[in-house]
Amino acid sequence: MSSDEPAQPEQPAGQHNETDEPKPSKRPRRTGWRRLIPTWRMVLGTVIGFVLLCIGLFALGYFLVDIPPANSAATAQSNVYLYAGGTQIARDGEVNRENVQLAQIPKTVQHAALAAEDRDFYSESAIDPKAMLRAAWNTVTGKGKQSGSTITQQYVKNYYLGQEQTVSRKVKEFFISIKLDREESKDEILEGYLNTSYFGRNAYGIQAASQAYYGVDVEELTTAQGAYLAALLNAPSAYDVIAHPENKDKALARWNYVLDGMVKKKWLSASDRQNMTFPMPQEAKGPAGMSGQRGYIVQAVKDFITSNKILDEDTLATGGYRITTTLQKKKQDAFVDAVDDQLMSKIDKKARDADKNVRAGGAAIDPATGKVLAMYGGVDYTQQYVNNATRRDYQVGSTFKPFVFTSAVENGSTTQDGRVITPNTIYDGTDKRPVQGWDGGYYAPENEDGVSYGNITVRTATDKSVNSVYAQMAVDVGSDKVKRTAVDLGIPENTPDLTASPSIALGPSTASVLDMTGAYATLANHGKHGTYTILASITKNGEKIELPEQDSRRAVSRESADTTTSILQSVVDSGTGTAAQAAGRPAAGKTGTAEEDTAAWFAGYTPDLATVVSVMGQDPESGAHTSLYGVAGLPRINGGGFPAQIWAQFTRTALKGTPANDFDLDLEAGAEQLPIPTATTSPTTPESDEPSASEEPSGEPTGETASPTTESPDTSATPETTAPDEEQPDGGGGEGVLNDLTSPSGRRSPQAAER
Numbered sequence: 001m002s003s004d005e006p007a008q009p010e011q012p013a014g015q016h017n018e019t020d021e022p023k024p025s026k027r028p029r030r031t032g033w034r035r036l037i038p039t040w041r042m043v044l045g046t047v048i049g050f051v052l053l054c055i056g057l058f059a060l061g062y063f064l065v066d067i068p069p070a071n072s073a074a075t076a077q078s079n080v081y082l083y084a085g086g087t088q089i090a091r092d093g094e095v096n097r098e099n100v101q102l103a104q105i106p107k108t109v110q111h112a113a114l115a116a117e118d119r120d121f122y123s124e125s126a127i128d129p130k131a132m133l134r135a136a137w138n139t140v141t142g143k144g145k146q147s148g149s150t151i152t153q154q155y156v157k158n159y160y161l162g163q164e165q166t167v168s169r170k171v172k173e174f175f176i177s178i179k180l181d182r183e184e185s186k187d188e189i190l191e192g193y194l195n196t197s198y199f200g201r202n203a204y205g206i207q208a209a210s211q212a213y214y215g216v217d218v219e220e221l222t223t224a225q226g227a228y229l230a231a232l233l234n235a236p237s238a239y240d241v242i243a244h245p246e247n248k249d250k251a252l253a254r255w256n257y258v259l260d261g262m263v264k265k266k267w268l269s270a271s272d273r274q275n276m277t278f279p280m281p282q283e284a285k286g287p288a289g290m291s292g293q294r295g296y297i298v299q300a301v302k303d304f305i306t307s308n309k310i311l312d313e314d315t316l317a318t319g320g321y322r323i324t325t326t327l328q329k330k331k332q333d334a335f336v337d338a339v340d341d342q343l344m345s346k347i348d349k350k351a352r353d354a355d356k357n358v359r360a361g362g363a364a365i366d367p368a369t370g371k372v373l374a375m376y377g378g379v380d381y382t383q384q385y386v387n388n389a390t391r392r393d394y395q396v397g398s399t400f401k402p403f404v405f406t407s408a409v410e411n412g413s414t415t416q417d418g419r420v421i422t423p424n425t426i427y428d429g430t431d432k433r434p435v436q437g438w439d440g441g442y443y444a445p446e447n448e449d450g451v452s453y454g455n456i457t458v459r460t461a462t463d464k465s466v467n468s469v470y471a472q473m474a475v476d477v478g479s480d481k482v483k484r485t486a487v488d489l490g491i492p493e494n495t496p497d498l499t500a501s502p503s504i505a506l507g508p509s510t511a512s513v514l515d516m517t518g519a520y521a522t523l524a525n526h527g528k529h530g531t532y533t534i535l536a537s538i539t540k541n542g543e544k545i546e547l548p549e550q551d552s553r554r555a556v557s558r559e560s561a562d563t564t565t566s567i568l569q570s571v572v573d574s575g576t577g578t579a580a581q582a583a584g585r586p587a588a589g590k591t592g593t594a595e596e597d598t599a600a601w602f603a604g605y606t607p608d609l610a611t612v613v614s615v616m617g618q619d620p621e622s623g624a625h626t627s628l629y630g631v632a633g634l635p636r637i638n639g640g641g642f643p644a645q646i647w648a649q650f651t652r653t654a655l656k657g658t659p660a661n662d663f664d665l666d667l668e669a670g671a672e673q674l675p676i677p678t679a680t681t682s683p684t685t686p687e688s689d690e691p692s693a694s695e696e697p698s699g700e701p702t703g704e705t706a707s708p709t710t711e712s713p714d715t716s717a718t719p720e721t722t723a724p725d726e727e728q729p730d731g732g733g734g735e736g737v738l739n740d741l742t743s744p745s746g747r748r749s750p751q752a753a754e755r
Contacts, residue, residue: 074159074196077319081298083329084536088211090294093319096212097204101542102191105206105218108268109226113194113206115261116230116254118151122186125178151193152181158196199229200236200243201284213281223268224279227258242284252278289382293336296377296387300514301325303390304534308548311538321545324536326371331654335362335374338650343615343642344379346632354630359616361388362646363517364654367610370521370530370550374654375514376613384620389513392496394599394616394625396516397592398465399639400486400507402523402564404474405458407485409668410560413477421458421476422670423567427469429453429461435502438475443502445471448593459673462567463575465591467506474505488555490518490529507592513612520603521610523568524588526666527561528554562665566673569663572604576640580604582648585660589647591639598625602643604651607661611651613643 078093102110114121149157156176180189199209209229210218221229231254232239239251255278262268290298301323305311311321339360347355362376378384407413408421416437419425431452434444445467447453453466461469474482479500486504487493491511498509511519514532522529531551538545555561568588571577576591580602589604603612615637617626628637 071160075318079316079319079321079323081294081301082322082324083327083332084325085329086217086324087329089325089327090290090298092290092298095204095319096202096208097195097320098207098322099195099205099320099541100207100218102187102194104542105191105194106221106223106226108223108262109206109218109221109229110190110194111262111265111267112223112226112230112258113190113233114151115227115265115267116233116258117154119261119265121151121190124150125181152189155189155193155196156180158198159192197233198236199232200240212284214279215282222279223272224259224276227262227276228255228279228281230258231255240281240284242281291382292380293332293375293377295381295385296389297325297327297375299381300375300377300387300390301534305538310535310545310547320540322539324538325534326373326536327375327534328373331364331374331650334653335364335376335650338646338653339376339379342645342649343632348632352630352633354617354626354628355632357617357619357626358628358631359384359388359618360614360646361391361513361616362611362613362650363389363514364609364611364650365517365521365532367521367524367605367608368530370518370532370552371536372514372517372532372534373609374611374650375534388614388616392510392512392515394510394614395497395508395594396511397507397594397599397601397639398467398470399516399590399592399601399603399612400509401462401465401470401505401592402568402590403486403489403491403519404470404477404482404505405462405567406489406523406556406560406564407482408473408477409563410485410556411477411481413473413481415476416472420670421473422668423457423459423462423563423570423673424670425458426455427458427461427466427472429456429464429466429469431468433468433472435472435475438502440501443471444468445503445506459567459570462590463571465576470505471502474502479504485556486519488529489522490532490555491515508595513614516601516603517610517612520605520612522555523561523564524605524607524610525561526558527556528552558666559668562663563668563671565663566665566667566671568604570673576638577602577604577644579640579644580648580651582645583651583655585651585655586662587651588663589644591644593638596625597627597629597636600628600637600639600641600643602639602647604644604647606651606655607663608658609651609655611647611654613646613650615642615646 073095076093076095077097077099078091078095080091080098081089083089118124160176184192195205195207197206198204199206199212201209201212203209203212206229207218209232210216210221210225213229214221214225228251231251234254235250238244238247239254241248241251259268259273259276263270263273302313302316305316305323306313339362343358343360347358349356359378360376361378362374363372364374365372375389377387377389405421413421415421415425415427429447429452431447431450432444434442447467448465453461453464453469456464456466456469458469458473460466479502482504483498483500486498486509491498491509492515495515496510498504498511518529518532521532529552533550535547538547565588568590569586571591572580572587572589577589580587580589583606585606587604587606589602592601592603593599594601597617599614599616601612601614605611615628615631617628617631618624619626629635631637632642634641
């Protein structure tokens with residue numbers, strides 16, 4: 001060491017300088033492919049980060065995605081209209097769906113759906129990740145496009161979202177399903193699923209599917225049928241073995257899969273499974289629509305529901321109501337057949353212009369219950385839109401006359417000379433005889449075809465439908481009392497032209513066929529009126545809608561109603577309604593004709609059924625009322641013709657197999673039918689230059705007038721007349737008030753004011 005260098009201090013023995021210690025070796029740097037392998041720290045960090053991200057996204061999605069309102073397609077339902085026996089009449093609405101409660105669906109049918117779509121539904125959560133991954137894998141690997149959705153997810157898709165296959169829809173479905181599973185029970189979700197699923201044949205929901213494939217309500221489905229409907233959920237159109245018979249093997253395999261699944265889950269015994277055969281569905285049917293009588297019935301039922309404030313129009317339009325009517329299918333079909341056989345078969349629109357204007361309406365009511373059993377609205381709702389059974393724009397004519405007589409008995413009325421009015425009371429039936437005892441002006445109604453009958457009993461005047469007698473009787477009773485009685489019997493008080501004047505007796509009012517049927521049903525029910533109803537029940541989702549109680553009351557005394565029945569029996573036995581005898585059982589009735597022959601009526605009843613038929617004339621282009629002259633090649637149409645013939649055929653068929661009960665009548669004193677004496681006078685036809693009777697009372701009488709009644713109440717003069725039209729039994733009666741005389745051919749002029 002040189003002297004210049006500083007001396008280093010000596011270190012104690014056994015010690016080393018820090019700088020002399022060996023440094024730890026550095027980890028060798030990874031090179032090549034090893035640089036691509038992540039460390040465990042990286043893996044752990046990534047996993048933790050991913051989990052945190054998923055949790056964050058899940059939390060974000062859960063709080064951002066709310067359960068939305070149901071989509072309109074899922075809530076849309078049709079209203080179902082049924083006959084009293086349960087047979088479907090029609091459905092309205094665009095969506096063929098009728099929701100039912102889960103309790104209405106047989107357990108085996110519920111289990112079939114679970115076996116087909118989600119066997120662990122009741123034990124699993126709303127989301128099945130394994131199923132979703134399995135479905136995705138099968139789809140990717142070419143094993144077919146599959147769904148890993150639970151029933152909850154499928155319900156969410158059907159009810160809240162839509163069928164589009166998008167990522168956003170799947171994300172929403174995921175979160176809504178989780179939330180829904182927390183808010184609704186499994187039963188509620190399954191019920192919703194079965195009511196919203198599509199089964200093919202335009203059937204949405206299990207109830208619509210039951211009707212579409214097997215023609216029964218869901219409660220009546222067998223296990224085998226339920227398994228087939230469950231199989232359809234996988235491929236509704238492809239597995240319809242009627243539409244696609246080539247796919248029957250696939251459908252059968254799916255059906256077996258469902259049943260085997262039920263056995264595996266112990267929902268079905270192996271022995272029951274072994275004995276099952278494939279339940280072939282019925283032929284597919286087109287939508288019932290509103291053709292034929294369907295539209296008339298549906299519209300009449302809707303009007304009844306809304307007018308009685310059972311439901312308002314907006315509520316009814318939401319759909320989902322199961323509406324059972326009082327109509328009986330066999331009687332409804334019988335009415336259609338009667339109109340077709342007795343009227344429409346004789347119509348030739350190509351040969352005769354008048355035949356183009358023919359309309360018909362009818363209704364039948366059970367007198368004891370007030371239930372409408374049948375209703376004929378027209379030839380076809382799609383061709384003639386207006387319901388001829390419920391319209392109120394045609395005069396009822398002489399079918400109103402029985403109400404006048406009923407009022408006379410009810411009020412103990414007397415003639416101008418003080419005699420009690422009974423069927424045997426004598427009246428002057430002279431044509432155009434001015435009424436007596438009315439201070440409202442001059443009124444001298446004309447008998448049909450201008451026939452004068454002289455002195456006749458009330459019974460005969462009813463048989464012949466003599467206007468002069470009944471106009472006088474309306475004055476004797478009091479036209480205000482006549483109106484009151486008609487309303488009590490069932491004619492709506494606001495009926496057009498239901499005015500308190502002598503002309504009320506001749507039927508200028510325009511009550512509907514259904515109104516008149518209700519009133520005649522009251523007479524048939526011995527004067528006890530039950531407000532008619534066409535509605536038996538309404539339910540929605542299995543719950544009944546409360547209906548108003550039927551108004552049952554005493555309209556008129558039994559003696560008043562039964563005495564009227566006795567004279568109406570005579571109309572059928574020997575008067576203008578003899579064609580009704582073809583019904584083959586005791587009957588009472590009355591014919592009627594509207595002004596200018598625009599409508600012909602027959603209103604009648606047996607002890608068990610009240611029915612009214614009207615044939616009307618209406619221009620199909622303008623809608624104007626037209627006369628029935630020349631229809632079916634006949635000079636005129638009266639109530640004793642086509643209407644009575646239709647009535648007879650319908651009544652005979654409708655009551656086939658039931659006893660032909662006779663009327664049990666309690667008559668007023670002096671109402672017994674007397675032997676018919678030889679006529680003492682003959683009817684005369686006034687000369688053509690006589691002044692015409694005014695339609696409404698007006699002016700003052702000139703000169704002397706004949707007394708409306710005779711002195712002796714115990715004799716009867718019955719003129720022997722010949723009906724102007726042999727084809728029409730009603731022709732000899734005094735159905736109307738004529739402004740002009742009949743033409744030489746016996747046909748009334750278009751100006752004739754027939755009542």
